[in-house]
Amino acid sequence: MAAKKRSEMMEETRAKLIASARKAFAEQGFAAASMDDLTAEAGLTRGALYHNFGDKRGLLQAVVDQLDTEMAQRAHAIGVRAGSDWDGLLAEGVAYIEMALEPEVQRIVLLDGPAVLGDPSQWPSQNGCLQMTRQTVERLIAQGVVRPIDPEAVARLLNGAALNAALWVAASPDPQDVLAKAVEAFRALAEGLLARRP
Amino acid sequence: MAAKKRSEMMEETRAKLIASARKAFAEQGFAAASMDDLTAEAGLTRGALYHNFGDKRGLLQAVVDQLDTEMAQRAHAIGVRAGSDWDGLLAEGVAYIEMALEPEVQRIVLLDGPAVLGDPSQWPSQNGCLQMTRQTVERLIAQGVVRPIDPEAVARLLNGAALNAALWVAASPDPQDVLAKAVEAFRALAEGLLARRP
DNA sequence: CAACACACATACGCTTCGTATGTCAATTCA
DNA sequence: TGAATTGACATACGAAGCGTATGTGTGTTG
Numbered sequence: 001m002a003a004k005k006r007s008e009m010m011e012e013t014r015a016k017l018i019a020s021a022r023k024a025f026a027e028q029g030f031a032a033a034s035m036d037d038l039t040a041e042a043g044l045t046r047g048a049l050y051h052n053f054g055d056k057r058g059l060l061q062a063v064v065d066q067l068d069t070e071m072a073q074r075a076h077a078i079g080v081r082a083g084s085d086w087d088g089l090l091a092e093g094v095a096y097i098e099m100a101l102e103p104e105v106q107r108i109v110l111l112d113g114p115a116v117l118g119d120p121s122q123w124p125s126q127n128g129c130l131q132m133t134r135q136t137v138e139r140l141i142a143q144g145v146v147r148p149i150d151p152e153a154v155a156r157l158l159n160g161a162a163l164n165a166a167l168w169v170a171a172s173p174d175p176q177d178v179l180a181k182a183v184e185a186f187r188a189l190a191e192g193l194l195a196r197r198p
Numbered sequence: 199m200a201a202k203k204r205s206e207m208m209e210e211t212r213a214k215l216i217a218s219a220r221k222a223f224a225e226q227g228f229a230a231a232s233m234d235d236l237t238a239e240a241g242l243t244r245g246a247l248y249h250n251f252g253d254k255r256g257l258l259q260a261v262v263d264q265l266d267t268e269m270a271q272r273a274h275a276i277g278v279r280a281g282s283d284w285d286g287l288l289a290e291g292v293a294y295i296e297m298a299l300e301p302e303v304q305r306i307v308l309l310d311g312p313a314v315l316g317d318p319s320q321w322p323s324q325n326g327c328l329q330m331t332r333q334t335v336e337r338l339i340a341q342g343v344v345r346p347i348d349p350e351a352v353a354r355l356l357n358g359a360a361l362n363a364a365l366w367v368a369a370s371p372d373p374q375d376v377l378a379k380a381v382e383a384f385r386a387l388a389e390g391l392l393a394r395r396p
Numbered sequence: 397c398a399a400c401a402c403a404c405a406t407a408c409g410c411t412t413c414g415t416a417t418g419t420c421a422a423t424t425c426a
Numbered sequence: 427t428g429a430a431t432t433g434a435c436a437t438a439c440g441a442a443g444c445g446t447a448t449g450t451g452t453g454t455t456g
Contacts, residue, residue, distance in 0.1 A: 010434075029313070031229055034412070046413085047436045055414070115227075115313040119369040153376075153383035156366045157359035161387075164358025165351070171317040178351075185351035189359075192390025208403070232443070244444085245404045253445070 014052050014062075016042040021063050026104040030060055030112035057116060064113050065125040071099055071109070072128025079136065086145055089136045090190060093162050094183050096129055100166025101175070110163055121156075130155050137193075146193045154193060161186060212250050212260075214240040219261045224302040228258055228310035255314060262311050263323040269297055269307070270326025277334065284343055287334045288388060291360050292381055294327055298364025299373070308361055319354075328353055335391075344391045352391060359387060 020042040024033040035046050035056060042048075053059040078095045082088035099105050114120055120127040134155040140146040146154075165182035172178040191198065218240040222231040233244050233254060240246075251257040276293045280286035297303050312318055318325045332353040338344040344352075363380035370376040389396065 013434085031314075036412075045436055048434075050414075051434060111313045114365070115309045116229075119365050121366065122369060147386060149383050149386050150379040153363070153366075153379040154386075156362050156380070157383050157387055160362025161355035161359040164354050164361070167312070167317050168319065168351075168354045171320060181348040181351040182354070185347050185355050188345060188347050188352075189355055189387045189390045192387045192392075194390075197395055211403085234443075243405055245406075248445070249402090249404060 010052070013042075013044060013048055017044065017049055017052065017059065018062055018066055021059050022067070022104060022108070025060065025063060025108050025112065029107060030056075030116055035059075060108075060112070060116055061124070064109055064117065064123065067105060067109050068123070068125040068128050071096075071105065072132060074099065075129055076132060079132070085136055085140050085143065086194075089133070089140065089158075090187060092129075092133060092136065093158055093186055093190065096159065096162040097165050097169070097179070097182060097186065100163055101170050101179075106166065106170060110166070130159055133158055140193075144195055147195050149193065158190065161189060208250070211240075211242060211246055215242065215247055215250065215257065216260055216264055219257050220265070220302060220306070223258065223261060223306050223310065227305060228254075228314055233257075258306075258310065258314055259322070262307055262315065262321065265303060265307050266321070266323040266326050269294075269303065270330060272297065273327055274330055277330070283334055283338050283341065284392075287331070287338065287356075288385060290327075290331060290334065291356055291384055291388065294357065294360040295363050295367070295377070295380060295384065298361055299368050299377075304364065304368060308364070328357055331356060338391075342393060345393050347391065356388065359384060 017039065020038050021033070024038050024041075035049055039045050039049050049059060053062055075092050075095050079088040079092040082091045100110060113123075117123060121130060134151045137146060137151040137154045141148055141151065165186060169175050169178045169182055215237065218236050219231070222236050222239070233247055237243050237247050247257060251260055273290050273293050277286040277290045280289045298308060311321075315321060319328060332349045335344060335349040335352045339346055339349065363384060367373050367376045367380055
């Protein structure tokens with residue numbers, strides 16, 4: 001084999017650049033990452049980068065899209081396994097906290113992403129986690145399990161709470177202990193949404 | 199008069215630089231703000247800046263400290279006016295959401311701050327809002343109003359929820375309407391902390 | 397009043413981004 | 427099939443910004 005079409009080659013270089021960027025952005029942060037070093041590690045030059053992504057922000061956009069898609073898939077898989085929609089919502093929230101502990105997610109999606117690209121809900125990828133949480137909340141309201149509150153607002157606040165919990169856990173000297181506390185607080189807050197106390 | 203001591207002069211230049219930086223960082227973001235322009239607007243040069251703050255991050259640190267102190271004072275003043283500690287907690291949270299609507303606070307303290315300086319709880323200023331929320335929560339737990347949950351965790355999640363609510367409100371085309379929804383969701387979540395449903 | 401210290405300005409080098417130009421292979425079409 | 431053209435990527439260039447090293451004048455000290 002080894003004979004590849006042009007479009008396949010292009011897709012491959014895009015993938016290589018995104019992969020290198022994920023590493024560099026996660027390890028050094030967006031601002032500190034050099035595009036010369038980035039592309040060199042992928043066996044390319046900045047020419048390929050500007051040709052494929054326009055500019056540095058375009059590359060970050062692509063990286064964030066990829067990460068966001070992966071996160072949504074993982075969270076969905078976890079939510080589905082839960083017995084009820086309510087348990088699914090809690091499981092998704094906890095999963096989100098745990099995912100936010102990974103340096104890639106924290107640095108790129110949660111810190112540099114909003115700072116460089118602006119409000120996450122305006123991203124092309126639409127922030128998969130947010131959308132999914134909102135849908136779950138909508139179902140729970142329809143079932144009468146959750147009080148009738150704006151689902152988007154609820155999803156926003158839950159995600160925000162999870163994010164800050166993750167930042168806290170990640171910076172703590174004893175992550176396991178702090179994670180448990182964060183999850184407990186998260187569950188307590190979420191119960192405020194219920195129509196009837198458990 | 200007009201005869202000023204050296205230390206007074208120094209304090210004045212620091213204040214001028216911080217004031218210019220607040221404007222520049224808020225309007226253009228930390229990365230895009232030029233230190234040449236910054237200092238020129240304050241009637242100085244980069245020499246003064248490096249002498250007083252070490253580097254660009256040091257200046258951001260100083261700006262964040264000042265903003266954080268102001269925020270803590272404002273939130274405290276609002277919390278005190280409430281009838282009970284519980285109402286105070288809610289009022290503080292809502293005040294935090296509303297403060298986060300101001301470009302200065304949002305851009306500098308909430309977006310660029312964490313991205314450039316790292317986890318807010320590790321900042322020298324200690325994130326005044328966070329500390330105050332935690333103390334209020336501790337009192338409420340002691341009074342039996344709030345369930346016994348780790349106060350730090352609660353404060354973290356509440357602040358995180360408020361932050362994301364603010365980002366959402368700020369990016370929306372109809373801030374007033376969205377703000378109302380955000381506040382409603384915030385109150386609902388907070389009620390999950392109560393020992394007894396209202 | 398002479399010598400020093402310090403706050404700040406000026407000058408320089410290095411890195412990095414974005415663009416403009418060049419090159420070579422793959423596709424197209426007569 | 428072979429000449430022309432497109433397009434993916436590399437190379438070269440200019441501009442801007444940060445940090446540091448050095449200069450300068452004023453206030454302080456003995």
